[in-house]
Amino acid sequence: MEDKSVSKEFDKLRSKWKLERYMRNAVPRSIQVTISVSFTIVALVCMLAMGVALYNSFSVRSEKMLTDSAELTLDQTVLALEDYLRSMRRMSDAIYYNVIKDQDISRESPIEQMNLLYEAHKDYLISLALYTEDGQLVCASPVAVEKPEVDVTTQDWFKTALARPENLHFSLPHVQNIFVDDPTFRYYWVTSLSRAVELGGRGVPEQGVLLVDMNYAVIKQMLEGVNDNPSEQYVYLCDNSGAIIYHPMLMQIEAGLYRENNSVAASYDDGSHKEEFMREKRIVTVKTMSYTGWKLVSVIPTSNSYLGMKDIRYFVMMILSITLLAMLILNRMVARRVTRPITKLNDSIREIEMGKVNPSVYIGGPSEIEHLGKTLRRSYDQIDQLMKDMVASQEEKRKSELDALQSQINPHFLYNTLDSIVWMIEGAKYDEAVFMITQLASLFRVSLSSGKTIIPIEDEIRHASNYMNIQKVRFKDAFTIDFDIDEEIKNYCTVKLIVQPILENAVYYGVKDMEDGEIRVKGFKGEDGDIYITVSDNGFGMSSEQLEFLLTDDTRVRKKGSGVGLINVQRRIQLRFGQEYGLKIESEPDEGCVVTIHLPAIEYTEENRKALESGKERGDEE
Structure with a gap:
């Protein structure tokens, strides 16, 4: 097998469209994005922490203000009520001590x-x-x-x-x-x-x-004056056992539509308390009245205790949003400035990856990036020169190998064919002799192909047809051959002389000794867009042990036939098109054999032919 590094280089050159598609679809995480995201996340976390701390501080202060306000309201209300009750007590004293x-x-x-x-x-x-x-x-x-x-x-x-x-x-x-x-x-x-x-x-x-x-x-009337908005905050009056004296929603309580935690509130000491009642958290402030022992209770639902924080909340959110937007813009500007030289150098590397001829390597920016650019430029020049030398050497090696492979065509086939022509002429079968000579000439014309190794599929099928016409005459029509080639694939590229060796194996090892031998050649474009040519016969087939080494061990090439074994066809296809292409053989004893040729769909043009034969990038692929 060929050197792996060289094969990979040719595979890359012959699969440029796949690489370009990958580069278009790839979304690498750039340094600029990493820096921007990192700084943004850090800034966002810090701002959120600061915002939460500020909001909590404001919330505590707001709650303190509400409780202080509630206590002040209760103090004022208690003073008014106590003053009223005191006046009633004084009047009672006056009646008792001054009159009765x-x-x-x-x-x-x-x-x-x-x-x-x-x-x-x-x-x-x-x-x-x-x-x-x-x-x-x-x-x-x-x-x-x-x-x-x-x-x-x-x-x-x-x-x-x-x-x-x-x-x-x-x-x-x-x-x-x-x-x-x-x-x-x-x-x-x-x-x-x-x-x-x-x-x-x-x-x-x-x-x-x-x-x-x-x-x-x-x-x-005194208590209604402090209950202007009972839905947000209200005050009620109860005795020391919790019995309600006044409540802004007394009618709803008596009707069973509302409940109050008055019995528990009566047990509270004076001051503010937090409680949860009916799944609602609230702040309860209690103040005890002198003379009577009555308790004046203020209730503030926690859900409403932060209503005064709305403006502060919106203000904090606005400040955080503006700061975050400014940080995003600043982070992007800084990240772009820092990563611009790296991005340009990365674009240069991408051009090299895509196989661009003489790519422009960025040299600039900070000293470290400039040093990397110069080193990359020198390395690319050295690798390019080495690759040119290696490609030239490999191309010569491939041409020599192809010539050697093509020279392996068994002279015995040519001898038998010429002998058959002589026999036909001696037997005055001139038409048959002319047909044999015409087919043989066409066969060698395609084999030579003006020194070309890449030909259209149409020519390769014509060569195979000429070969089979000669074989049918030689074997006196002992088998049938059928070609079914889609028109759309006839103008695609193939390595020459890859179908004829497979047909020769099908004749000699498949149907030669059968009375009703059949060989079918079918060519079509697969769903994946590649070209497939199958050669199937109804011959004797082969075992799985024989299949295992048929394309890997060249010491097992059979002695009969042209000598150009399937392993040589496999090697020639992969030398031109890459390791993912070649032959696939399916067979079972007495069930015949199917050989599938897998080729890339490369339109046959002079530019593509020269590119494939020289090992350089082809200009027109599908």
Whole structure:
């Protein structure tokens, strides 16, 4: 076999179109892209880290601002509520210490003083009432008629006041249901302030209960003022056990449409707390009111706690986007400036890879790139000269080998053919003799081909046909031959004298001794675009052991025939077209044999013929 490096060089020259297609489709990772991507990734990671840190910092500050604002709102609201409750307590003290304690209830009624106090505070009060220990109404302001079925001794505010006489007691909001509804006194929502008092009479002090019904609307109005947008933040009021006194969505809660975590919030200490309720994270701020123990609770959903961060978020995103765009442009400019000399040198190497004659090698840029360019130029010149010398030597070797192969045509075939012609002439078979001479002349004309080794497939098939015509006469039509060659492949290149040796083997080792021998020659272009010529016979075939060495061991070439064995045909095809082309043999004993010739689809032109014969790049390929 030939030297592998030389074969590869010829394979590359003869497969230029495949290399060009590869170069068009290849997408190498350039240094410029690597540098640009690397710097961009580093810059992006740094900016993202900085953006996340800034955003987290702003988020913490925003959350702190919201909680501070909520605490401030609660402080102001608690002060207002405590001021209101304090005024009610002072009024209760005034009634008790200045009116009730100084009078003998059995002889005179404190109704006038209570009416005066009521009139002074009627915007905040619904009613004032004084009861004895056994639940008897002493007096009430404004004047009202007690419902006959009402028993105040069973109501919580009454029992609590007597049970703990030392304290003032505030009830949950409820509808006043003690007095008869008339045009001057309607039902109202109230919060009751009750306390135990001493009633003077007959010199024996008795216990009683003073009831101050505060207008719940006052408390509601105060809290509604801080609940302008309950969907984002709201405030509600509950007692120390969690019972709701006021809630902006109280109707929804009572209807079961909304739930509140009030029982848990009542257990919180004063300050801000984070909790998760109904799969929603929220910030809960609690403030306890003096006198009552009520808790004012502010609720801020976490999803809304960052609403104030929208502008900052957009600002940070805009800054990051602008910075990233600037970094991309800067990285690209720097990478292009750094890699431009390398890219130019790479283009020079690509030209060399594609086999361009006398490629322009870039020499410039930094000293390292300039040194590489000069070294590449010198190396290319040396390799080019060595290749020229090697190609010339190899071409001479191929021509000598081809001449030697062609000279192996068995003179015995020529002798037998001439002897047959003499016999025909002596037998006055002049037409047959003329036919034999014509076929023999055509046979040798194609064999010589003016010294050409590359001929059109049409000529090669004509040569094979002439040979088979002679053989049919010699063997007295002992077999049939059929040629089926597609017109489109007849003007493609082939090495000459590759079909005739295969036909000769088919005659001598396949169908010569058969009564109904058949040989078929078929030529066509395959789906892969290459040329295929098959020679099949229905002869005796051969075993797999014989097939194994038929194209690899030239010591097994058979003695009969022209002497130009299949291994020589295989070698001649591969010398011209490359290792991927050549012969493929399929056979089984008593099943005949099929020999397939595989050739590249190279259109036959004078330029391509000279390129193939000289071993240089051909100018017109498909």
